[in-house]
Amino acid sequence: MKIIASNFKTNHTRASTKDFVAQVKQFVVQKDIQTPIYIFPPATALDSFELPKNVTLGVQNAYPTKNGSFTGEIGTEQLDEFGIKTVLIGHSERRHVLGESQKISIEKFNFYKELGYNIIYCIGEKLEVKEQGVDKTLEYCFGQLDGIDISYENLIIAYEPVWAIGTGVVATTEDISTIHNALKQKIDSPILYGGSVKPSNLAEILKIESVDGSLIGTSSWEIESFQQMIEITSKA
Ligand code: PEP
Numbered sequence: 001m002k003i004i005a006s007n008f009k010t011n012h013t014r015a016s017t018k019d020f021v022a023q024v025k026q027f028v029v030q031k032d033i034q035t036p037i038y039i040f041p042p043a044t045a046l047d048s049f050e051l052p053k054n055v056t057l058g059v060q061n062a063y064p065t066k067n068g069s070f071t072g073e074i075g076t077e078q079l080d081e082f083g084i085k086t087v088l089i090g091h092s093e094r095r096h097v098l099g100e101s102q103k104i105s106i107e108k109f110n111f112y113k114e115l116g117y118n119i120i121y122c123i124g125e126k127l128e129v130k131e132q133g134v135d136k137t138l139e140y141c142f143g144q145l146d147g148i149d150i151s152y153e154n155l156i157i158a159y160e161p162v163w164a165i166g167t168g169v170v171a172t173t174e175d176i177s178t179i180h181n182a183l184k185q186k187i188d189s190p191i192l193y194g195g196s197v198k199p200s201n202l203a204e205i206l207k208i209e210s211v212d213g214s215l216i217g218t219s220s221w222e223i224e225s226f227q228q229m230i231e232i233t234s235k236a
Contacts, residue, residue: 001034001035001036002035002206002211002212002213002214002233002236003035003036003037003038003156003190003192003212003213003214003233004035004036004037004038004213004214004216004229004230004233005037005038005039005040005120005158005192005213005214005215005216006037006038006039006040006216006217006220006221006226007040007060007088007091007194007215007216007217007220008039008040008041008042008045008060008220008221009042009060009093009217010042011042011221012041012042012045012221013044013045014044014045014047016045017041017042017045017047018045018047018049019223020039020041020223020226021039021041021049021051021055021057023223023227024037024039024055024223024226024227024230025049025050025051025052025055027227027230028052028054028055028230029052031231031234033054033230033231033234034054034234035054035230035233035234036054036056036213037054037055037056037230038055038056038057038058038086038120039055039056039057039058040057040058040059040060040088041057042060043059043060043061043074043078046059046078046079046081046082046084047082048081048082048083056086056118057082057084057086058084058086058087058088058118058120059074059079059084059086059087059088060088060091061073061074061087061088061089061091061094062074062075062076062078062079062087062108062112063075063108064107064108064110064111064112065111076115085116085117085118086117086118086119086120087108087112087117087118087119087120088120088122089105089108089109089112089119089120089121089122090105090108090109090121090122090123090144091122091160092122092124092160092162092165093165096126096162102143102144102146102147105121105144105148106146106147106148109121109147109148109149110149113149113152113154113155116154117154118154118156119152119154119155119156120156120157120158120192120215121145121148121155121156121157121158122157122158122159122160122194122215123141123144123145123157123158123159123160124141124144124158124159124160124161124162124165124194124195125137125140125141125161125162125163126162126163127162127163130161130163134178134179134182137179138179138182138183141159141179141183142186145157145187150186150187150188150189151188152189155189156189156190156191156192156212157183157187157189157190157191157192158191158192158193158194158215159176159179159180159183159191159192159193159194160193160194160195160215161175161179161195163195164194164195164196165194165195165196165217166196166217166218167195167196168196169195169196170195170196170197170201170205171193171195173204173205173207173208176193176205176208176211177208177209177210177211180193180208180210180211181210183210184210190212190213191210191211191212192211192212192213192214192215193205193208193211193213193214193215194214194215194216194217196218196219197214197215197216197219197229198216198218198219198225198229199219199225199228199229199232202214202229202232202233203232203235203236206232206233206236207236213233214229214233216229
């Protein structure tokens, strides 16, 4: 079964998230969809939603701590309040916009792995790396897995080329299958593709055998579009 995940980034409010989640729930129940669905709202919109078994709420980021003095961050004390056990780590915006190092990604990974969390760990190259060819791209992506236990049972990898995120530029199916096939040689975990996925290109991307699903930003924020992509994923 292929997987679908929505990353809200800094979009949606508490009220609109509640509405979005309710509409996902209604759609999934009505169409009897079993596809694993992950939703990552902003931290202010976390809540104890009653969800079908296959729908999971996660956080876009969390600090490797229970609590403490880490201004602007949240830890497991805040996550436990809502029963959240799923975390995104290493998203390209955390790495390249917010300056997060591989070291902190590893610390987060190890901390949340120890607690048994589902981890969606993101990797992906910038344009200047892609332009140096496939070998360099793979070297860069495997470098982002340095220090990460890729045999962790609750791990999902998301391959998201930075040049394709939020830009409208989608990697070609050849680009995607080349990288996913190479990653699959070493990784048993599911591998999602992310980068300007939308209802019009999702079916084609999911046809690639080494793509186990998608992590979607922009085109997942509108409920109709996300529902369409849930349905496409359920049929893939
Ligand atoms: C993302 O944020 O993980 C992402 C893939 O964004 P977009 O779909 O907007 O490219």
